[in-house]
Amino acid sequence: MAGTGTAAPIDARHKGPKGAPGSLAAYWAMILPVVVFYLLFLAWPYLALLAMSLYRFNSTTLYTPTFTLENYISVLGDGFYISLLGSTVLLGLGVTLATLLLGYPLAMAIVRARPRMKAFLLIVSLSPLLVNLVVRTYAWLVLLGDKGIINAWLMSLGAIAEPLPINNNFVAVSLGLVHVTLPLMIISLVGIMERIDPSLLEAAESLGAGPWRILSRVHFQLCLPGVGTGSLLVFCSAISAFVTPRLLGGNRFSTISTVIYEKFMFSLNWPLGATLVFLLLAINFAVIAIHGRLFREH
């Protein structure tokens, strides 16, 4: 029993070279609630979702519980879904590259800065994480709309006559997602850059390497594990996001996630939506596996 104080029955515990005091049962009792909770609200719903992807769509009862692979066959055989898959992956790659290019110099500046400046830059970098996702996306909606701020500026300056097509498309969704995911890249990069031994860079400099060579041959190579982690986080978040793509992409630009949302909330084709969910999960796990293979030695 946990915490019956000094009157606890004395038994043969305190085994093993390490570990906190007390009986093992007490520790299992601490873990049990979380396990039960996760079995009930994670494992069970996910298994139900898997079953759903194998059910047959029925427009009146939502689905009929007979197992079939036809959802998977129709998704993988349909040009629409294949091109959806393509544009989703492309979006993920574009966002990842952009966060890397934007995040790298800022991460370097953070690591070099003095304590006060460092705290300021860290708060700035991480602030998107703390500002509501809807609010952040709303900001881009306001900036990029046909009557949005950027178009209004440009038109009042006389630079353009017609609004630029910068909303409801790939560019708009990418910009929004870069803003949303940038902190993940910066955290990963700062994490790895903090651990780089400065004497390695000094050694390269003493051997005559200029700053660009040090950056490409030493610094970037040393940062690769962080680049890998950051890219993984950004890519997976980007392809799985749906609030930002939905609001900024409108009806004209879709990703797998926005279609999942649409299937579950509007067209109510849950079996097909569930099938797309497992397509999305498959991409996620494939990327995680690739990451694991590439960065195993680190």
Added chain:
Amino acid sequence: MTTAPATLRIEGLHLSYGSVAALAGVDLEVARSEFVALLGPSGCGKTSLLRAIAGFFTPQRGSIWLKGRDMAQVPPRQRNIGIVFQSYALFPHMTASENVRFGLECRDVPKAEAEQRTRRALELVGLGHLAGRRPRQLSGGQQQRVALARALVIEPDMLLLDEPLAALDKQLRVQMQTELKSLQKSVDVTSIFVTHDREEAMSMADRIVVMRDGRIRQVATPEQLFAAPADAWVADFIGAGNLLEGGLQPDGAGGHALALGGGSVLAAEARPGDDPAASLLFVPFDRVRLAPDTAPDGPVVASRRFLGLSVELHVRYREGVVRALMSPSAAEAFPVGARVRVAAERADCRLLRRG
């Protein structure tokens, strides 16, 4: 050793993690008020032994008796053993006095009494004025004193110290050795401490337990240990003296002799159980005597190390090197390159089995 009943008795203790044996049959008795050092290289089992006494490890076989009570079924919190951890393990969120009082709280000591005992314990270690500080506001030496006060305030049956001085810098360490020893005597608490530092063991302990590979190799007072190490490994580990290689021959007077060339011969009295084929000749560094010599194939002074109060001469002979310790003035007679005759009293030499 003493006639008083042992405070701690350990019999046939075996302890292993998985397939690795940490203790392979340990027997030990510690008398009341004794201050005992567990000395050995890392991985020798000294820390495992300490933790088994504390109750953090459960031995597979053997028993531990504290004040005549078998500890097998007693969890650490009921053993009434005070422990000073290597990291001190002071609770970071509590002040010095709250740290010290914690053990009294656990024992439901009335508040006023606990207050008083805490104050006395802190004064005992000279920290009465810093009672309100938190650990991170204290220096390493002060933290150690708090840890000591915390372990002593519960009036433990026994005090265990795990590498108590390892985290301190050299100067403070020497000062604390003296302090710790006098404190142990004045509080009169039976104590065991673990160390890998032989000087620390020599300067503080009443008796030293030398361990290797989960076994006790020798238990002796520091003086005995230096004069008569149990085997060549112990002698080497504590740095007691020369262990000389070469063919040991009967010396015609009932002893064993080692010829160093050029007429230099070291001889030891034969003792029962000697096995010349498996032994080295042991001579303490400061018992080696040198004399100028001219024999062409005799030992030569190869180098010298100035150690401040003494000089160590390295004398090369056919099979190896003899180290001799002497005062700087005495060493002046033997410059590097000089041929010397090496000698020692028969009584100072002995055969030690290879470890």
Added chain:
Amino acid sequence: MFDRVVRLGALLTVLFILGPLVVIIGASFTTTPFVAFPPQGFTLDWYRQLMGKPDFLRSFLDSVLLGVATTAGAALVGIPAAIGLQHSGVRGRAALRSFVLAPLTLPTIVTGVALLQFYYAIDLDAPLAGLLAGHMLVTIPFYVRTVGAALISLDPSLQEAAESLGAGVLRTHLRVTLPAIAPSIFAATTFVFITSFDQVTISVFLSSPDLMPLPIRIYNYIEFAVDPMVAAISTVLILLSFAIVAVMQRLLGLDRAFIGGGN
């Protein structure tokens, strides 16, 4: 030259991050009926209009309630689990830990739809309980990870010291372990509350007209209209977040809270 390029790059990124937020805050004071930046004139009308929207106010209160409940629930389940998972005697704890941390890896949208069809299948008619479970699911891992990391870096001798002084399991954890890792627990609590308060992806699937957290209220609103009133409520939320972070930085130092628990 090189240093200048790095600094310029960093500056551009800072502008990219802060720009949209500044635009929103500025636009909330415009007198125009559409969003304009720089704002035309200065008015607090949009904030006044916000006060006159009872459904926004109710959603705000619902979000606070949900956030508090989620934080309490996740702490009660997550912190003991982190301590339990630390114990070497627990078999398969590596697998258990990955199981508990899984929601961090699984896309939130998937968890959202999984719960949606699960609640439909079991016919759950308790929107608050449903949302609470969903929010706890994605916040418990914060506690397990942050507290777990703090426990790993905690000197194991602390617990042994408490035990050797006579403390039982309960006293050891309540008087020594938990206070010693209090800063990490405090950091995790702050993040869990913010995460729950800002949670959109799961809430979208689980909220109902009767129980609509604030982010979902805004989401539904801007699907149809982009007017400066949303800028006003956004400004309120931005300032709220920054206030929380500023307090945390004061008390803890962000480096520790973010970088320490990362990866």
